[in-house]
Amino acid sequence: MTGPPRPGNELDALLRAVARGDSAAFAAVYDLTASRVYGLVVRVLRDPGYSEETTQEVYLEVWRTAGQYDSGKGSALAWLLTMAHRRAVDRVRAEEAGSRRESRYGAASAEPACDVVAESAIAGEERRRVGECMGTLTDAQRQCIQLAYYDGLTYSEVSQRLNANLSTIKSRMRDALRNLRNCLDVP
């Protein structure tokens, strides 16, 4: 495999060490996950400066709350990225609580709906595989993921934006995630 190393169960053990105040373990957690965390935050915020601030806040939260991570409820990577995504989306929603929101959505809509696929083709086996799986979704499903996950819209906002009713949007999201999960072989 030529892609970036995929952090696995070792993250669980590292987080337990971080919870005990082990700074070397903290460094290892950072090194294993920073490109994924920063990349996701940049994808949502689209601003390197804000993204650095938010990424640092995410790791401060990891440092503070590593003891709360429960491996029985999911992987360490999912725990960390959920935290990163939440902070990035909170920031987007706070920044754009005013009129700027509309213009940003306008800009986002000008992008091709399949930019997830295009960007993922850059490098790496794993990256390529995610791109292929995104490619198996319908355009409508992919658009839902783009708007709801990467642009930080709520599903009600997605439904208004696409002029589709709420149950249609919820179905698309559910189908998109099921297809993606199956394709990526996520347990």
Added chain:
Amino acid sequence: MTEPTESELLDLAVPYALYAVSAGERADIERRAAGAPRDLAAAFEEQVRAVRETMAAASSATAVEPPAQLRTATLAAARFRGKRQLGWRTAALVSAAAALLVGAVAFGVGLLMRPHPPAAVAAQVLAAPDVRTVSRPLANGTATVVFSRDRNAGVLVMNNVPPPAPGTVYQMWLLGAKGPTSAGTMGAAAVAPSTTATLNDLGSSNALAFTVEPGTGSPRPTGTILAELPLS
């Protein structure tokens, strides 16, 4: 009305797990999941888990290497903690402040320097759930504020900011609806080993601004604003 509520809760598992619900809906969903029968709650949890694992797997597609200085700043926090026998929260705070200080050129922090170290305030700020960080260029360096609205306080860290010209000071202002309020000055003379300062009362201010002022400072800003850090 158990049936529709049940299917509705499961229906919302994916939007909830994608964080694609409003704050109000999120609280409502969490309340309903907490009060749901065990089987339903387990099914909801499992769907949420699967979505989060799937998006974590998909994160390889958006991975981007962050700038090296972000690693330096973030990791210094952990290193610093090992050197001091402090409480967890205090250590985390102090270490974070230390992280921001890496590479700092010390110059005096005048009126803002408290007789006691800012660790207590800093600890409260960094441990606050709503902690935020804002950085802006100032002169040739960077001014960073780590602050918490909940704690009504912040920690200011200056990195590589050159001293003000002789006979002048940097003056900090909290900007709010009532106009600028002085938050202290920093002069070149009072050289200190650290350039952190605490902001003990953010009040209703929405930004921290810097000007150069003559002498030991002014009651109102007279210079142009060199940097403005939003506190919202």
